Amino acid sequence: MEQKKAFNKKKLKVFLALCIVVAVTAGIGLLAYIYHIDTTTLGRKISVYGLDVSKLTVGEAQQKISETFQNKVVTLNEDGEDIYSISLAQMGYSLDQDILKDALKALQQQRSQKFQLLASQKDYAIDYQIIRDEAQEKNALADENFDNKERTDSTDAHIRYSKKKQKYVLVKQVVGNQIDESRLLSYVDETLDEKFRTELLASDVQIVLNEEVYRQPDIEASGEMKQQVKKLNSQLKKYRSTTVTYVFGSETQVLDSDTISSWLNIKNSGISVDQEAAAAYISDMANKYNTIYVPRTFHTSTGSEVTVSDNEYGYRIDQDGEIAELLEDLKSGEDISREPIYSSSGMQRNGTDDLAGSYIEVSLDAQHLWLYKDGALVTETDIVSGAPTAERETYRGAWPIAYKASPFTLSSEEYGYATTVKYWMPFVYGQGLHDASWQSAFGGNRYKTGHGSHGCINLPEDQAALIYNTIDGGYPIIIY
Structure with a gap:
């Protein structure tokens, strides 16, 4: 019986020894395997820009990173609504493979020199270079891809005459929502560059569109335009408050502000006087008050009426000179009283009577x-x-x-x-x-x-x- 117990003890010892040998051998094998993984790949528990590349070779990690980057989806959001989605690959974005490969090799070498039996999770940022196919990106972001939304043009700041207010006003520029391709390209590139600095591979990208991507007005409200509005309203007020009293001796003819106002051509671009209307007024006045070079009917001292044809005495309004003077008068905003501009004038007059008793x-x-x-x-x-x-x-x-x-x-x-x-x-x-x-x-x-x-x-x-x-x-x- 004792002999049997001794045999069993010996047998147990042999079994334990074999287990120890097996365990040591397995441990050595496991250690060798772990070492092999850590030195021939990027290692265990490793990510690049949040992307897990554990146990991947440089080539495998390079492919995974490149594909993940190009598969990222860029979604453009406008007014709270997603209006367009496209992958970076479709936009012509890619990573420079040589730079990526060299960066991964450097990372692998760095990791292999610091073998750890018990590794902890670690994320790395490595060098990279983004390549853009400008033609492909321009085609991907062409404004025709955004015609699923009603769009309006921007309007320039401009000066307008308000009939309701009876004066000029400055209308400020309004930004519409028509896509400006060049501005959209710049905005998308800048936004993506900012996103890539922190989230190169981690997630898709949403870009919220704003006024920066719209066609901008060519003209914006300025101090100069405000001064122009002020100047126009000042001139308009002067036109509307001017009167011209024409003096013909003791008789007068008044060109009132209502008549002058009726001559005004008020447009957004400025104010002008209807010179044909002003010329017609002066012509009518000349026909009434001109006394020279027309047959003259004269009441004689003996009581009879005679008409003389050769009449070279009297007054004649210089219509060209008068209209030039009148146009200047109208800008004054004053009550002006004067004789008309004459090309010929007599000694004195009383209305249409150019003799006035002398x-x-x-x-x-x-x-x-x-x-x-x-x-x-x-x-x-x-x-x-x-x-x-x-x-x-x-x-x-x-x-x-x-x-x-x-x-x-x-x-x-x-x-x-x-x-x-x-x-x-x-x-x-x-x-x-x-x-x-x-x-x-x-x-x-x-x-x-x-x-x-x-x-x-x-x-x-x-x-x-x-x-x-x-x-x-x-x-x-x-x-x-």
């Missing part, structure tokens, strides 16, 4: 002259006018006295004379009023019987003196 009247048939000043008869006298022939007759019409001279020598090579008179007052074509000491009488038919002048109006010396001292250059004379 004139010389001559009747050739009656051979008589009347001098009026301020509505009062100063003198009247018989005269001797030009002989009634085509060469010597006195011209009928209305003219201003050109000037006065005392004394003055009358001469004519044609008729061979040179005579000095005391008082000379020419009116037209070398004809004038003057004293005539050689005339023994005046009036009647003397001008028809060889005593007629060469066109001048002969006067008694005392009458010539009185007239000379009463009038000045520009005084009207009407001969009929």
Whole structure:
């Protein structure tokens, strides 16, 4: 019995020894296996940018990292809605394989030099280089891929006239939601670069679109535009508050602000005056108040009405000059009172009456002259006018006295004379009023019987003196 127990003990010892041998051998094998894994692969419990690459060779890790990167999905979100999804591979993104491979090799070598029997989980950041296929990315992010949403264009800041407010206002720019491909590309690239720094491989990417990717207005509101609005409203106010009172002696014609306002062309680009309307107004005024170069109807001292065709005395509005002056006046914002711009003007006027009671009247048939000043008869006298022939007759019409001279020598090579008179007052074509000491009488038919002048109006010396001292250059004379 004891012999049997001893045999069993011996047998147990042998079994235990064998177990120890087996365990040691297994341990050595396991250790060898672990060492082999850690030195021929990247090792155990290792990740790169959050991606598990445990027990993978450099080539296997390189492939897994590349595929994981390119399979990442980029989702574009707009107004809280996912509108477009695409993988990085479809966008033309990839990792530079040479740089990735070298980085993994370096990591493997680093790990192999620090063999640990009991490894702990560790994540590594390694060098990488992203390659972009710009043409492929541009095609992937073309604006045609975003036409599943209603889009509006941006509008520029602009100046607009508000009919409701009756003034100019500055309308600020508005950003629409039309995709700007170049801005979208830049925005996506910048956003992805930022994401890659922390989440190169870990998860898909959502990019929220905002105004940065939309087509921007070309013109934004500026201080200069505000000043322009202020300037326009100031000018508009001046136009609307200007009046021009035209003075025709004691008579006036008022161009009021309502009429001026009706001429304004108010557009967003600015204010202009309807020059055709202004010109028509001036033309109507000229037709009413012009008195020269039109037949003149005259109420004579004897009570009859006569009309003279040669009318070179009076007023004529310079319509071109007047419209230029008026356009400047309209910008003033003031109440302006003035005479119109004349190309020809008389001595004085009262509305359409350009004589205003001061004139010389001559009747050739009656051979008589009347001098009026301020509505009062100063003198009247018989005269001797030009002989009634085509060469010597006195011209009928209305003219201003050109000037006065005392004394003055009358001469004519044609008729061979040179005579000095005391008082000379020419009116037209070398004809004038003057004293005539050689005339023994005046009036009647003397001008028809060889005593007629060469066109001048002969006067008694005392009458010539009185007239000379009463009038000045520009005084009207009407001969009929």
